[in-house]
Amino acid sequence: MKIMKLNKLTLKSIADLRSHILSKTPSFYHSSMTSTVIPYDSIESYLSSIGIAEFTMVDLSTMPNFMEINERGELVISGAVTWKDAKAFCRSKGRDIMTSPTEELACILAGFATSATGERFFGFGGLREQVVSLEYCNAKAETCELQATKPIEDYTDLTEYQKSYEHFSEFKNAPFPRMVQETDLLIGTEGQLGVITGATLKTTELNERTYIFIKLPKWEESIKPHMEVFHKVQAFRDQVFSCELLDSNSLKVLPSEEQVSSSGDLIFLEVLTGSFEEVYEKLLGEFDFISEEDIFEISAARCHALRMNVPRYTFERNARMGVVKKGTDVQVKSANFEELFEIYRSWTKLGVEYNLFGHFGDAHLHFNFMPTKEQEEVCQEQLLQLYKKVLELGGSPFAEHGIGLIKQKFIKNYLSSTQYDFFKVLKQEMDPENIFFPVGYLNLKEKA
Ligand SMILES: Cc1cc2nc3c(=O)[nH]c(=O)nc-3n(C[C@H](O)[C@H](O)[C@H](O)COP(=O)(O)OP(=O)(O)OC[C@H]3O[C@@H](n4cnc5c(N)ncnc54)[C@H](O)[C@@H]3O)c2cc1C
Incomplete structure (x- = not known):
């Protein structure tokens, strides 16, 4: 087996992030590395086994973090804030978060990328509905904001794609991401369209x-x-x-x-x-x-x-x-x-x-x-x-942990040209040089 080259980089500021994006190095940006669909423990041998020659892992877990409760009782965050940090912070302000993935050391911004759910989905529904806005760095290293109240831009093939999602609307997550509101672009797309740098999310009052x-x-x-x-x-x-x-x-x-x-x-x-x-x-x-x-x-x-x-x-x-x-x-x-x-x-x-x-x-x-x-x-x-x-x-195969690398081999029966075509449109529009998680599921090709 040919030895693959694994590069590792740690970013400590938004300026670092911008300059890395501008270097155009195709990269996998990660936070706490708790994803169960990325084989972190055996990443080199796993990537070699699927024919990847070089892979760059960019660590966001030391990005400076910030938390604030705004006048509407929403939690405003940036950087590497974990669910554990956020829960403690909200409680100190008489508020509580409504999403609670079992692994509390995971980062909230990564949770958007994986469309995390967890225990409290039962009572409060999904993170997707709790997001107010997301901030991310795009492929030109610009900071952009997405609002949950705005519908997604009318990309080619969107209507057909949205129709195909309807079957899964009662599930936590489908085998492909929902695309209705602007914020959906970065939710469940596993960092393949940009790097999430901040978010505002709804909280609830703190009750015993x-x-x-x-x-x-x-x-x-x-x-x-x-x-x-x-x-x-x-x-x-x-x-x-x-x-x-x-x-x-x-x-x-x-x-x-x-x-x-x-x-x-x-x-x-x-x-x-x-x-x-x-x-x-x-x-x-x-x-x-x-x-x-x-x-x-x-x-x-x-x-x-x-x-x-x-x-x-x-x-x-x-x-x-x-x-x-x-x-x-x-x-x-x-x-x-x-x-x-x-x-x-x-x-x-x-x-x-x-x-x-x-x-x-x-x-x-x-x-x-x-x-x-x-x-x-x-x-x-x-x-x-x-x-x-x-x-x-008619169930959902990957309801909360995403697809990552490990689940890609199970996905093909769930996708048709409707999804493959739309994934291509998204990548072309938002990441034309394929610098964000280049071997992610958005680049899967439909087999003839
Ligand atoms: C014990 C255990 C229990 C778990 N329980 C749950 C659960 O109840 N619910 C649930 O949903 N998940 C659960 N998970 C899975 C995991 O915790 C989630 O997928 C979590 O969202 C990953 O967060 P992370 O910070 O570890 O992300 P990472 O593993 O570092 O990254 C995960 C993905 O997100 C992308 N990403 C990370 N940060 C960013 C960013 N800033 N911008 C763009 N993309 C980014 C990465 O590229 C990667 O594709 C569990 C995992 C473990 C080990």
Whole structure:
């Protein structure tokens, strides 16, 4: 295999960024490097394996950051602000952010690039709807502003592209980005059209929350109780902000001091404390398949640590085994959720270690294979089959982590000339010299 050349650069100011853009070096601009669809741990061998000879990684995580709450209660940020920083800052001002990706060390501006969602999507919807404006550096190194209230410019092929998105409008993200409002240009396009340097986003008032755990049997044995929670919780989206699942295997990846005493699965709910009594009376006390003894309260900190550490330890485990992440990010319609569980159940018979966790209330779960090197091929084949099935079900294959490099091989059945043609128009208009993430999905070619 030919050795590829990997260049790394760190930027510390907007002036640095401008001069790098003006150098016209094709580059991949990254922030905290928590994306699960870029194989950061094995980037050189991965790029070599797909025939890339040279790649430049530009680190934005040390760009000076700034945060402010404006007179409308919106959060104004620039630079490398993480979700953790923003949450703490908003709280100190009596406000709260409405998007909460499980990995808090990810940067907010990168979150626009990946169209991040996360736990609170259940109660508050997506980041795309919370953005007021975005600021970015274009291919001429000029600073530009995009407003959420303005429709996107009428590019060639836009109408047909917009029509093709309609099928996915109820999902968090489609296999291709939405293009309706101006800000959509930089949301979910993974840094392929410019470098995001600042944003204004809506916040909500800071209210006390209560965190509830519900113990359930293992989903492999029965999903009756799980489905009861799923169906009943839907009517409480204005009082329950998150509804997440950690299965029994997810809990096993945790070190012993972080373990929870449960032999089965756990669902946790983030409930508005002011509504807790009503939620208890109308939801938690009304389950047919779950006893009240299996419902208990835990602290916000404990709940959060658990939820965040499960995926972290899962990814670490895969990195230790030297395998590229083999996980799903599929969201289906409520009516198809049981079918998705059936597919995942069939995977439990393969003799490959696995766990299942994620955004249960939105019918959006991450099944993670934890294979040995020898088992990687089997898992890859299963994933290919899954994506065919998800296409038939009309589900969304990549609902929040994006496409990056790893998921490009799964995307082709979801795209047609409508999307390929429009991607070409976007690249030609906004990045004619292909300097922004040149091997990203916008440059994929339709096979004859
Ligand atoms: C444990 C764990 C849990 C996770 N949970 C969630 C979750 O609940 N919800 C969710 O949505 N994601 C989740 N993710 C995925 C990941 O955190 C998100 O994709 C996140 O948005 C990546 O942020 P980052 O700063 O690490 O970006 P990076 O990995 O550094 O970059 C990601 C992408 O964004 C582009 N990019 C980065 N910064 C910029 C910029 N300033 N301008 C333009 N493009 C840019 C990069 O080119 C790249 O394509 C999780 C990941 C892990 C490891």
